Amino acid sequence: MNFKGIGASPGIALGKALVLKEAELVIERKSIHDVQAEINKLEDAVKISKEELVKVKEKAFNELGEHEAQIFEAHLLVLEDPELLDSTIAKIQDEKVNSEYALNEVKETFVSLFESMDNEYMRERAADIKDVTNRILRHILGVKVVDLANLDEEVILVAHDLTPSDTATMNKKMVLGFLTDIGGRTSHTAIMARTLEIAAVVGLSSATETIKDGDFIVFNGTTGEVIVNPSEEVIENYRDLKKEYEDYKESLKLLKGQQTITLDGRHVELAGNIGSPKDVEGLINNDAEGVGLYRTEFLYMDKEDAFPTEEEQYEAYKAVLEGMNNKPIVIRTLDIGGDKELPYFDMEHEMNPFLGYRAIRICLDKTEIFKTQLRALYRASIHGKLRIMFPMISSLEELLKAKEVVSEVKEELTKEGIKYSDDVEVGMMIEIPSAAVISDILAKHVDFFSIGTNDLIQYTCAVDRMNQKISHLYNQFNPAVLRLIKMVIDNAHKEGKWVGMCGESAGDSNMIPILLGFGLDEFSMSPISILPSRKLINSLSYKEMQEFANEILSMGTSEEIKEYIDKKFNR
Ligand code: PEP
Numbered sequence: 273m274n275f276k277g278i279g280a281s282p283g284i285a286l287g288k289a290l291v292l293k294e295a296e297l298v299i300e301r302k303s304i305h306d307v308q309a310e311i312n313k314l315e316d317a318v319k320i321s322k323e324e325l326v327k328v329k330e331k332a333f334n335e336l337g338e339h340e341a342q343i344f345e346a347h348l349l350v351l352e353d354p355e356l357l358d359s360t361i362a363k364i365q366d367e368k369v370n371s372e373y374a375l376n377e378v379k380e381t382f383v384s385l386f387e388s389m390d391n392e393y394m395r396e397r398a399a400d401i402k403d404v405t406n407r408i409l410r411h412i413l414g415v416k417v418v419d420l421a422n423l424d425e426e427v428i429l430v431a432h433d434l435t436p437s438d439t440a441t442m443n444k445k446m447v448l449g450f451l452t453d454i455g456g457r458t459s460h461t462a463i464m465a466r467t468l469e470i471a472a473v474v475g476l477s478s479a480t481e482t483i484k485d486g487d488f489i490v491f492n493g494t495t496g497e498v499i500v501n502p503s504e505e506v507i508e509n510y511r512d513l514k515k516e517y518e519d520y521k522e523s524l525k526l527l528k529g530q531q532t533i534t535l536d537g538r539h540v541e542l543a544g545n546i547g548s549p550k551d552v553e554g555l556i557n558n559d560a561e562g563v564g565l566y567r568t569e570f571l572y573m574d575k576e577d578a579f580p581t582e583e584e585q586y587e588a589y590k591a592v593l594e595g596m597n598n599k600p601i602v603i604r605t606l607d608i609g610g611d612k613e614l615p616y617f618d619m620e621h622e623m624n625p626f627l628g629y630r631a632i633r634i635c636l637d638k639t640e641i642f643k644t645q646l647r648a649l650y651r652a653s654i655h656g657k658l659r660i661m662f663p664m665i666s667s668l669e670e671l672l673k674a675k676e677v678v679s680e681v682k683e684e685l686t687k688e689g690i691k692y693s694d695d696v697e698v699g700m701m702i703e704i705p706s707a708a709v710i711s712d713i714l715a716k717h718v719d720f721f722s723i724g725t726n727d728l729i730q731y732t733c734a735v736d737r738m739n740q741k742i743s744h745l746y747n748q749f750n751p752a753v754l755r756l757i758k759m760v761i762d763n764a765h766k767e768g769k770w771v772g773m774c775g776e777s778a779g780d781s782n783m784i785p786i787l788l789g790f791g792l793d794e795f796s797m798s799p800i801s802i803l804p805s806r807k808l809i810n811s812l813s814y815k816e817m818q819e820f821a822n823e824i825l826s827m828g829t830s831e832e833i834k835e836y837i838d839k840k841f842n843r
């Protein structure tokens with residue numbers, strides 16, 4: 273059986289499938305005679321659940337830190353709550369019913385009680401109760417539980433989608449690859465797979481329906497080809513491809529420590545995109561020349577019940593600045609909303625969340641959240657070379673307001689006698705067409721721009737970047753997008769400001785020659801793309817790419833542009 277999806281993270285994977293499906297818990301009411309046997313069943317399931325949770329908590333603590341471990345601590349507390357278990361046992365005894373039915377009834381009562389409370393924190397506890405009781409129910413019913421933190425054999429994960437907590441808790445050494453039903457090259461799972469250097473294909477539509485646990489899979493994370501239960505010949509072929517890919521990766525190591533410079537001497541900066549201080553290791557392994565985008569929202573999304581404190585943020589920013597040894601680090605202020613939610617921050621349901629209350633709009637409305645982050649950033653600025661960047665700026669007013677808050681924060685810190693660097697560059701993302709169009713004006717008020725093509729494409733072409741049905745319209749070679757990019761670079765350069773790009777196009781081998789020709793100064797990408805991009809740029813002539821990019825600007829369709837690139841580079 274063959275599938276074709278979107279190649280989201282390079283690499284060749286061969287292995288057994290592990291399909292992650294939310295197991296259905298079928299709960300029936302049964303009358304029982306042996307009360308003690310039911311109570312024993314319940315107590316055994318609780319005991320196993322407890323042992324599991326203790327192990328997961330320890331693993332999370334050792335590998336991810338205290339904060340992540342707290343989620344499981346909360347689950348253990350629910351498990352140890354006598355109310356829950358005593359009520360279940362009483363129900364078994366009084367009504368002579370089976371243990372899973374009794375537990376499920378008690379669960380529903382507790383969950384609706386907590387969900388109806390005024391207090392946000394208490395409402396959140398309903399989710400913990402559901403999680404824990406479902407874990408016990410699965411053990412009573414003998415439903416297999418996939419524990420990603422404790423995988424004991426190598427697998428290819430097949431899922432509808434992977435959540436940030438799946439990717440954070442999984443035992444990465446045992447995961448050979450990801451396959452998902454939904455998502456595109458810029459979805460969370462795709463970006464995460466590249467950061468973790470795990471091969472992945474996304475947007476397969478029905479992988480979880482068609483692939484069964486234990487099926488043997490081979491796939492190519494670049495082309496998006498997936499084959500289920502292939503012939504011995506195909507397996508051999510994929511083994512060769514895997515070896516070839518590994519040799520290629522090995523050969524890239526020779527580029528470590530080298531400069532990124534075209535044949536005719538134009539230098540550009542190759543930086544990495546990260547979501548947490550833990551990703552710094554991947555940047556160093558891939559010889560990143562800096563960080564072009566630190567997505568701080570994961571720091572906020574990892575928290576269960578409150579915004580990260582100034583101190584917590586300071587520690588994270590300091591860790592990245594110090595970890596990267598004085599290389600420039602662009603830290604983006606909070607970009608929440610759209611598809612990224614916070615459990616402790618009530619956001620009303622919106623018709624169009626990507627066009628709604630998000631990112632800088634929230635920060636300028638709730639300035640206390642913004643100020644806490646800016647204080648942490650400026651305090652951390654003494655530990656390295658910090659650049660601050662605002663996301664989702666759509667007008668000059670927003671930029672000026674954001675800069676005003678920056679000035680207030682700096683004044684406050686000065687008054688409090690707290691040190692910060694005088695040398696922090698302040699820039700903004702260009703990811704909304706209205707900002708691109710007035711980039712000549714905006715350029716006068718910033719130190720740099722970073723172009724966010726992931727959003728710029730979706731807003732310019734009115735194509736939801738998460739919607740697979742229209743993914744053929746989400747195209748980086750759209751002439752309108754290319755013209756906007758060129759315009760932004762020219763406008764910034766006229767004001768003497770540098771321009772980077774941190775959208776996924778910056779690491780795309782088809783886009784790099786054009787972007788180089790447009791004069792882009794900094795390319796920021798998944799760490800895994802850095803060395804291949806250096807190899808490519810070092811083989812190109814800037815002058816030739818300028819001419820090539822100019823020709824492309826005169827073309828009317830993305831097909832024509834893509835064909836021209838393929839022809840030029842023999843692809
Ligand atoms: C972008 O929009 O290109 C970008 C880098 O931001 P994000 O993918 O986090 O929206």
Ligand code: MG
Pocket residue numbers: 663703724726727
């Ligand atoms: Mg964006």
